[in-house]
Amino acid sequence: MIRLENIHKSFNGFEVLKGISFQMEKGEILALIGGSGNGKSVILKHIVGLLKPDQGHVFIDGKDIGHCKGNDLEEIRSRIGFLFQNGALFTSFTVYDNVAFPLREKTKLSEKEINERVFKELDQVGLAGAENKYPAELSGGMIKRTAFARALVTKPEVMLFDEPTTGLDPIIAHTILDLIKSLHEHLGFTAIIVSHELSRVFQIAHRVAMLHEGKIWTIGTPEEILSSSDPVIRQFISGATGGAFKLY
């Protein structure tokens, strides 16, 4: 369903991605791990076409998103939900309007149908009763859950989660990851999760890809990654300071 082929990307002469290749099947959950500043978010932005690779291709169901424009690009994007690191909620809208916005603008649903869909999604992410609040009145966890509801409301086939648990306390972080797991079981979307919550994310993901020095250092099942003897992987998982892992 998603295939990345030899993606290279530089910013101001600094090469962040040095030939990223991997592919995913429909319904699969891939955890993308790696040090901060290694380019995990950059990979997600390539998948939705917000960034274009200097070299290489990103295919979504066989279509090269780097070469899609106009309606083709819109069609692909309409099948993808993206949870931004900071939520990216529209600050002048209430929670309700944030979630309703893509439905109002992209579908011909009546306001009654939109109302039902929005309340269903808010209920699903545990935000029933918060619909009239503005983003400035929400906690970090509520912002992420609102953004999650907004991403889900269009029923995407692919969900990309950019650090959905960063900045949250462990309980809320686990709640969010559990939510991803249960919604995946319910809706069956394909997902990539960028996260540093390794223990929890290893329980959810079907496969784990580790990004290091601009390349996919390793990719495999959580069990394979956990049993790896590679010093870089061992150090990253244990969080030990000093060693083969290069910090950025």
Added chain:
Amino acid sequence: MVWIRKLGGVTLDGLQGMGRMGLFFVQTLFCAFTPPLKFSWIIKQIWFIGYQSTLVIFLTGAFSGMVLGLQGFYTLNRFGSTALLGPMVALSLIKELGPVLAALMVTGRAGSAITAEIGIMRTSEQIDAMELMGLNPFRYLIVPKLIAGIIALPLLTAIFDVVGIFGGYFVGGRLLGVGQGTYFGEMANYVGIEDVLEGIYKSLSFGAIISWVCSYKGYHAGFGAEGVSKATTQAVVLSSVLVLFWDYIMTSLLF
């Protein structure tokens, strides 16, 4: 050789920036002339750029007119022509000061806010989120501001002119003794529709310049608070300079 290379680099950067701004304007115009137009977003922007600027325009217009009345009276008094105070104040305001000062005040009040708003939306990934929903941010963020600027500026300029003319009358007429009939009567004799049109054309184009430049700077704001603050400063400076530059071009070529 080094300084020639540097000069070349700066020139190329400048040309690239101008090209990007030009393309931004063309893209905005394309979206403005193709459906759908987002009327509720346009109305909101007219309220913000227009209605919320009325107080500052009222105050600026009043004091500009009063100063013109005062300076004009003493200058014309030297030549025994105080009867022409009304036309002098009106023509100064309608043709030049009204459109330019109103534009500069709107740049400071609304233009800076436009840049900051779009810049924060850019850095907090709200614009990216909009794109990922398959929505064109130009239709929601840029076009409404351009149309609102073009509608609001002439109206604000009209308020500025009227308030300024009465401010000039308050000083020249009430305080310094020029008769009401003389002040307004001579104005009717000397101010023609072409003068009013000149002011309207100018304010229309200034509205477009402010919305265009301030939106562009916000849309391409750098990272974080520093990026947004730098973009806001650049937007205000560039808009103000372009307003004055375009004012000169319009005055010298068209009128």
